[in-house]
Amino acid sequence: MSSPPVYPTRWKPPSLISSPAARRGFVALAVLYLLWSFGTIEVDWSRVSRGLPRAADLFSRMFPPDFSRWELLVKGVGESVQMAFVASFFGMAVAVPIGLCAARNLAPRPIYLAARGIIVITRTLHEVIVAIIFVKVFGFGPLAGVLTLFVASLSFIAKMLAEDIENMPPGSLEAIRATGASFPKLLVYAITPQMLPRYLGVSIYRLDANLRHSTVVGIVGAGGIGQVLQASFNRYDYDFSLAILIAIVALVFIGEFFSAWIRGRLR
Amino acid sequence: MLTITDLFKRYPTGQRALNGVSLTVDLPQVVAIIGPSGAGKSTLLRCVNRLVEPTSGSVVLDGIDITKLSRRELRRARRRMGMIFQEYNLVERLTVMENLLSGRLGYVGFWRTYRRRYPPEDIRMAYELLDRVGLTGYEDTRADALSGGERQRVGIARALMQQPELLLVDEPTASLDPKTSRQIMRIIVELAQERGTPALLNIHDVVLAQSFADRVIGLRAGKVVFDGAPNGLDEKVLTEIYGEEDWSTTAARGEDEDEGGKPPRRRGDMESEAAVG
Amino acid sequence: MTVEEHARRYPEVWRRFSPRQTLVRYAWYAGIVFVALWSVRQLEIPWLYFLDAHVQAADLLVRMFPPDWAFIEQVLDPLIETIHIATLGTAFTFIIAFPIAFLSARNTTYNDLTWLIGRFILVTSRSVNTVVWGLVFVAIFGPGPVAGIWAITARSIGFMGKLIAEAIEEVDEGTIEAIEATGASRLQVLWIGVLPQVLPIIWGTSIYRWDINIRESTVLGFVGAGGIGIILYSSINLFAWSEVGIIIISIFVVVVFSEFVSAAVRQRIT
Structure with missing residues (x-):
């Protein structure tokens, strides 16, 4: 080495977006968006400003929670649980054929596309929208709720099942095919053993999710505890509302605990 | 420089890692600590900068008893001790330069850390060290894109960024292949000698310890059972440290067998090697 | 080997x-x-x-088609409002969930009490559905998008906070140790050691939650919390199925689009 090297004394971390102009543009865009969104949203500020005192009033009227009409509460919660259970049970059953059809490595292309289409359409619309349509078709009550949750479970479990089958290591499929097994035999011998634990796990998870969603579909009149909650809010019956909310949180808690316990045991 | 007296460490699990360790390092030398797994090597190093709190005993560095310091004083003391880890422990998602500069964290305020604005002399030192460990031009590379040997070079440079008065080196080569291990050991030893920094170095590999250390300390069940020059590691000593085993190929001068009689290389060789690696 | 022995060693019946x-x-x-x-x-x-x-069902479909394309003018504004509710709600969540996540992660919280508080906030937020939060906030702020934004925020805090807290708890201990060994302060350890490790997860969950929130905000209008749900609700109540058809199609387009954007962005980040 002839002369000692001169080392730089400045260093800046490389930025995610290398061009400074693009970076500033990005920030400007974000700011503009915020301004635009705040500008277009119609807000009744006087009403909002009364929000805090109203919130205080609301909470004071919520306390203490009123559990005196516990029969109504228990009936609503019971209905929610039954809705969730029925929907999960039938959803789980119907999801199997649809899930199989939606697996790219099993089904022929047209069937695959049709099954995927069903899954995408049913998944995209929010449960509450589906619920309100069912309420219009079948009238108020738990039937609409059950159907809603059924559709939601169906598409969720089918999607998971299809993805699991697609991600299955192809080796065991090939090995069983190589013995000359027909498709149903393949199903029983190669696919079922590998898919069963996951399928059961996803189904139990969905039962838990249905329990949570069963509390909301009632808000548009599809039965369960949600319907009771909506009615209590409409009557400004806030102390009963709080009792219902507490019951819902407890229900969700128990459901989550139960589902975690079962899924732990399945392993 | 560094005096450790009657150091005990008992973990909450009841495991006694250190059973009264006393040792003094008063020369700028590389001290290898060898011993079986669970002998307390890692605990000993971590008690020096109190990443692990010792149960009793004292660690005195240049007249300051580390074990008695408050949190704030401890941070000041820690920046005088550079540490190198087995698993490199870089911040994977930051660039090499940011990892190097993190060695200066004890010296700069939070605002500079936040803005990544370090003093110019720190930056110059970082570039110089990058050059020195053979990673010229890597400053903008993210740490997770580096190989094991390169990561350890960054780890070494980060520790030296602290301009430490003591190096704590914990199994620097345990995750590396034999060739890279020797390169890394050579870098550590040369840098320590160049700067006159004493180094406390945990190591599994007895042969590596013999070829690079100036002094070897043998630890067994949390106690010092050997302290002396590397050539004092005969079969009897190794049996005392590690237990019964056929040590005939390891004891005495292991260097000849491992390097095929080549003379140990010195500074200058390293740079050509680094450029290749 | 006798016949019996042979039969015992190699039975003809095997049951799983x-x-x-x-x-x-x-x-x-x-x-x-x-x-x-x-x-x-x-x-x-x-x-x-x-x-x-x-x-x-057939009757319903027939009445939905042909969709009333002229109605799309009235759909556009509420649709944009829906997206705004989701985006602003997610943005607020981003700001609020951040400190709460650090409180609820075992390795960054101050003490047991702060940990408990953090966990309590996350659990409460998560157990109540967005629509139910909508009911509560409409009761507080009156009908309109403000209630919707807060409903989205209230529900998303639990979701994002939980995921970020889990990410913080899974941070590489060795890196933290190394940063501590340089003599860095607590704040510096968080900023240099913890944050870079969890940042991609924070961005990823934010985008993912934004995509979920678009879907959630389409129904907030049913309880009066703004967005496209309001006109969907009134069209359904008026049995104006051709309008319902167009609204559902537009929701479909927006949701699929947001899902696509979210997936694309998340793929780029990681």
């Missing part, structure tokens, strides 16, 4: 499960089916409705 195991398994199946059927009975489902369900 013992008869007892099989029995228990079928008992479980029977129990589940029984509970399902019992629940169906309890729900008092009017089966008669199913007789003409397919007629009803």
